[in-house]
Amino acid sequence: MLAVVFMSCEDVIDVDVPTGQTRLVIEASLDWEKGTSGSNQQVKLSTSTPYFETEAIPVVVGASVKVVNTNTNEEFVFVDQNDGTYLTTTFVPVIGNTYQLEVIYNDETYTATQTMTSVSDINNITQSIEGGFDDELLELNIYFDDPEDEANYYLVRYYEDGDLFPYFEDISDEFLNGNEIHDFFEKDDDEDSGQAPFQPGDTVEINLYGISESYYNYIRLLIEQYYSGGDPFSSTSAEIRGNCINETNDDNYAYGYFRATEVVKTSYTFQ
Amino acid sequence: MKHLFVGFCLLFSAVVLAQEKYSIRGTIKDITNGETLLGASVFLKGTSNGAITNEYGFFSLTAPKGTYTLIISYMGYETLTKDINLDADQTLNFELKEFATSLNEVIIVAEESEQVNLKKPQMSVSKLNASTIKQMPAVLGEIDVVKSIQMLPGVTNNGEGSAGFNVRGGAVDQNLVLLDEAIIYNTSHFFGFFSVFNADAIKDIKLYKGDIPAKFGGRVSSVLDVRQKDGNSKNFNLTGGIGLISSRLAAEGPLFKEKGSFLIAGRTSYAHLFMKGIEDLKDDKISFYDLNLKTNYDINKNNRVYLSGYFGRDVFNLSKIIENTYGNATANLRWNHIFNDKLFSNLSLIYSKYDYQIVLDFIELDWIADIKNYNLKYDLKYYLSDKVKLEFGASGISYKLNPGEVRPTSETSPVNYLKLDQKRAFEGGLYVSAEHQITDKLTAQYGLRYSAFSRLGGQSMTNYINNQPVVYNDQLGIYERGEVASETYFGKSERIKNYDNFEPRLGLSYQLNDVSSIKASYTKSSQYIHLLSNTSSVTPLDVWTPSGQYIKPQRSTQYAFGYYKNFNDNAYSLEVETYYKTVDNRIDYIDGSDLIGNNTIETEILNGEARAYGLEVLLRKNKGDFTGWLAYTLSKSEQRTYGGQAGGPGINGGHWYNTPYDRTHDISLTGIYKLNDKWSFSSNFVFQTGRPVTYPNGQYNYEGLSVATFSNRNEDRLPAYHRIDISATYTPNRKPDNRWKGEWVFGIYNLYNRKNAASITFNQNNQTGLNEASRISIFGLIPSVTYNFKF
Incomplete structure (x- = not known):
């Protein structure tokens, strides 16, 4: 922000960065969409690469993946699709039940546990110009009720059709407990990054996830570092450790996370 | 306590008055404006007996009965001599005349270059006066005290646009910054681009990098002692300047028939006026202002009172989205009392406050926080004999901290009212x-x-299971918040935690010959309040916190050794110092710590230690048309943070790692050349090893994003920082009877337009999807012009 006033400049430069160890990446997101059976679930396995590597991320095939509901001992085996994804069609989601993930890869066993977390419905979606960061640009607003008697954490995923990536927000009810929570999504008018503000006709997918406190701690940091890593006014960047433990060799831990959430999915088209 | 009394008795009884001795006391002032001169020397010719004036221009010296020639000198002033017959105690006041009365007079006060100061055991001190600072090139011509001390060895900061300064590898909060004895909690305007000290209101500044005198306490790295001018007691005059960023005006003059004087100085920026004219920025406002006030009154020859104050404010308003204001306010009422020829005293009642407010309109939230303190302080100086001078005193500081209060700004705001626990503490000192x-x-x-x-009650404290506010999660390899066991309420009359420390200070100087000396020092000091900041640059929103159950006082020990030499008839001086410093109980923050609105900071920190060592070389040319200095520092600053009670290996596996203010090499060159009465030129060159940062060491795909993984904390470095600045000062001719004196200062900052990285951020390009590194550089080549005047 100060940049505007102080003639500062930003340019892309070449930087030599160190290369860390290659690790397994587990993206195991058991997301139960409200109003569906939630029986189709997917786990993605890949590996990390050097930071400036431009080749496609290497996918992991040949691993064995299963999830156990520790409350019911039901077991769900995920089938290797040979493209880095592992699928099941028989998953049974239960709010408040605890699930355990087990991945066996290269003779090492990774495990993680999560309790499935519920989410409130979205009360209302609106569009406005006056709100947001810029009172001349369109933004969309979502409203949902935060339950008062517990600590709640949310992840919101916005994705505009045609974009390369989604945009994420993490929300804790620490200062908002028991209130109707308002979140907004506005796009800058930034030619350098090719970002254009919303126009009537643009469609945005909205996913609101109810997440656990531990996943909130993970994703909050991931989001902060993704959007402002290296910025002098953000906290010092650090390795983000997920919840997947290598039971065989704990130094060879995996990146990524095993989450179990309830999600509200909807979309909005600007008028 | 008992130790102290014993110490006192020993000191007093050690001195036996063997022969008839008398004292001379008095005050040394500037002849033109009546400003008291501090650090001026009074010397008995042909002896090693002399005295240096204190902060109030007062001196006292004692010598055996006899006739002497007194030499009264002060750098940049004509030396005065006076023959005296010392057969009784006497009061002698002196007034010295500046060499030249030109506005752009260059004076580098090289305290050590004067004869008496080779002997003075005080080391690791740097002094700059306002006229030197005004000569140095500055960004946008904005004269800056904090930036100019960074041209001295051992002083750095975290780059352009970062607040505060780092001394000998210490953190920003380890500096005790005093403006007329009042604590300044944040030294910066504009988030660190400029400093809060208005050069027109300042007499001089002294920075103690080590060997901190016993009268100062409360910080472990340094003391920056800034003294405001008393105000001209002879004539009324105005000084001021018009620059690109701000304008300054100071008025000073005598009061009560020259028995007193006053100074009132103001400074305000006006960038926001230009911004109004720019369509995109018309709703933004960035501005700051300062007000300095000082007045004093001579009640009689033994009593003088001073009142000084400062008030400064920053306003930062971005399109009504974020509104941020912050600033310091201080006041100090002082009473100088001279008991007799040998005993000088000063009593001060001081108030300081720093507060900030941030309004985030888009989430309808208003956040305020502040820290304030009252300080009562009594300092005495006893000129016991020609060989021994004693200083002793006591102080008490009462702190009240409000770490944060959140208010919803409307009825529909989703934010709940929240007030973090108020904290109270008392810090006492005897020396x-x-x-x-x-x-x-x-x-x-x-x-x-x-x-x-003493951390005082009036709040609840959280107790944790196994007394662990932070717990290492062995399986996940991360530090997490501890589980709350219970809460204990402490009443206002109760004390939550007490600490005390003895802080010995020792300095020795040995004069090798007429022009050189060696000095050594040992300093222990303690710090009870800490600035919480988990970012690489401190921000105005960082919160101070007192020591208590979970945060222990920082304690430092510093050893320093130095060699000093004057040569070529004192035209040059060389100072070489080396130091080794350790700090116990230096906290660091766990990965992913969240300090904002946090009532239980103890769940985010680990206790560790820090160490710093280095070599500093300062070569100065003090006389002639060309003056200036070369400063070189070779240093290391590291910290180590174990898991301790929380378990686990700690930060970076419990190994030593660089602090964010580690700079291997730091070179500063300042040159000032006076061509003739009209023109003088000055130039700076700065080279510094890049700031330690943490770079990504890999990436992985998660939720469709390329997420960076990181190496160990502060294991990498930004590219080296360097730049050259130049400035030229033009003083037009004027008629001798014209009181108006003006000068133009033209400057170019960063002459070769080096893009110094203030930071490097790592992002995924949202058009190509590829990772890239972006360098943010703040000041490119910046020309400036400033007009200064005196009337």
């Missing part, structure tokens, strides 16, 4: 210190400070 000339060549300064700190 005694002696400057003792042991032999003609050996002088010692030894002292002891006793500090005591």
Whole structure:
């Protein structure tokens, strides 16, 4: 922000960065969409690469993946699709039940546990110009009720059709407990990054996830570092450790996370 | 306490008055404006007996009965001599005349270059006066005290646009910054681009990088002692300047028939006026202002009172989205009382406050926080004999901290009202210190400070299971918040935690010959309040927190050794110092710590230690048309943070790692050349090793994003920082009877337009999807022009 006033400049430069160890990446997101059976679930396995590597991320095939509901001992085996994804069609989601993930890869066993977390419905979606960061640009607003008697954490995923990536927000009810929570999504008018503000006709997918406190701690940091890593006014960047433990060799831990959430999915088209 | 009294008795009884001695006391002032001169020397010719004026221009010296020639000198002033017959105690006041009365007079006060100061055991001190600072090139011509001290060895900061300064590898909060004795909690305007000190209101600044005198306490790295001008007691005059960023105006003059004087100085920026004209920025406002006030009154020859104050404010308003204001306010009422020829005293009642407010309109939230303190302080100086001078005193500081209060700004705001626990604390200090000339060549300064700190009740404290506010999660390899066991409420009359420390200070100087000396010092000091900041640059929103159950006082020990030499008839001076410093109980933050609105900071920190060592070389040319200095520092600053009670390996596996203010090499060159009466030129060159940062060491795909993984904390470095600045000062001719004196200062900052990285951020390009590194550089080549005047 100060940049505007102080003639500062930003340019892309070449930087030599160190290369860390290659690790397994587990993206195991058991997301139960409200109003569906939630029986189709997917786990993605890949590996990390050097930071400036431009080749496609290497996918992991040949691993064995299963999830156990520790409350019911039901077991769900995920089938290797040979493209880095592992699928099941028989998953049974239960709010408040605890699930355990087990991945066996290269003779090492990774495990993680999560309790499935519920989410409130979205009360209302609106569009406005006056709100947001810029009172001349369109933004969309979502409203949902935060339950008062517990600590709640949310992840919101916005994705505009045609974009390369989604945009994420993490929300804790620490200062908002028991209130109707308002979140907004506005796009800058930034030619350098090719970002254009919303126009009537643009469609945005909205996913609101109810997440656990531990996943909130993970994703909050991931989001902060993704959007402002290296910025002098953000906290010092650090390795983000997920919840997947290598039971065989704990130094060879995996990146990524095993989450179990309830999600509200909807979309909005600007008028 | 008992130790102190014993110490006192020993010191007093050690001195036996063997022969008839008399004292001379008095005040040394500037002849033109009546400003008292601090650090001026009074010397008995042909002896090693002399005295230096204190902060109030007062001196006292004692010598055996006889006739003497007094030499009164001060750098940049004509030396005065006076023959006296010392057969009774006497009061002699002197007024010295500046060499030239030109506005752009260059004076580098090289305290050590004067004869008496080779002997003075005080080391690791740097002094700059306002006129030198005004000569140095500055960004946008904005004269900056904090930036100019960074041209001295051992002083750096975190780059352009970062607040505060780092001394000998210490953190920003480890500097005690005093403006007329009042604590300044944030030294910056515009988030660190400029400093809060208005050069027109300042007499001089002194930075103690080590060997901190016993009268100062409360911080472990340094003391920056900034003194405001008293105000001209002879004539009314105005000084001021018009620059690109701000304008300054100071008025000063005599009061009560020259028995008093006043100074009132203001400075305000006006960038926001230009911004109004720019369509995109018309709703933004960035501005700051300062107000300095000082007045004093001579009640009689033994009593003088001073009142000084400062008020400064920053306003930062971005399109009504974020509104941020912050600033310091201080006041100090002082009473100088001279008991007799040998005993000088000063009593001060001081108030300081720093507060900030941030309004985030888009989430309808208003956040305020502040820290304030009252400080009562009594300092005495006893000129015991020609060989021994004693300083002793006591102080008490009462702190009240409001770490944060959140208010919803409307009825529909989703935010709940929240007030973090108010914190109260008391810090007391007692000290005694002696400057003792042991032999003609050996002088010692030894002292002891006793500090005591109480965290006072009036709040609840959280207790954790196994007394672990932070717990290492062995399986996940991360530090997590501990589980709350219970809460204990402490009443206002209760004390939550007490600490106390003895802080010995010792300095020795040994004069090798007429032009060179060696000095050594040992300093222990303690710090009871800490600035919480988990970012690489401190921000105005960082919160101070007192020590308590979970945060222990920082304690430092510093050893320093130095060699000093004047040569070519004192035209040049060389100072070489090396130091080794350790700090116990230096906290660091766990990965992913969240300090904002946090009532239980203890769940985010681990206790560790820090160490720093280095070599500093300062070569100065003090006389002639060309003056200036070369400063070089070779240093290392590291910290180590174990898991301790929380378990686990700690940060970076419990190994030593660089602090964010580690700079291997730091070179500063300042040159000032006076061509003739009209033109003078100055230039700076700065080179610094890049700031330690943490770079990504890999990436992985998660939720469709390329997420960076990181190496160990502060394991990498930004590219080296360097730049050259130049400035030229033009003083037009004027008629001798014209009181108006003006000068133009033209400057170019960053002459070769080096894009110094303030930071490097790592992002995924949202058009290509590829990772890239972006360098943010703040000041490119910046020309400036400033007009200064005096009337």
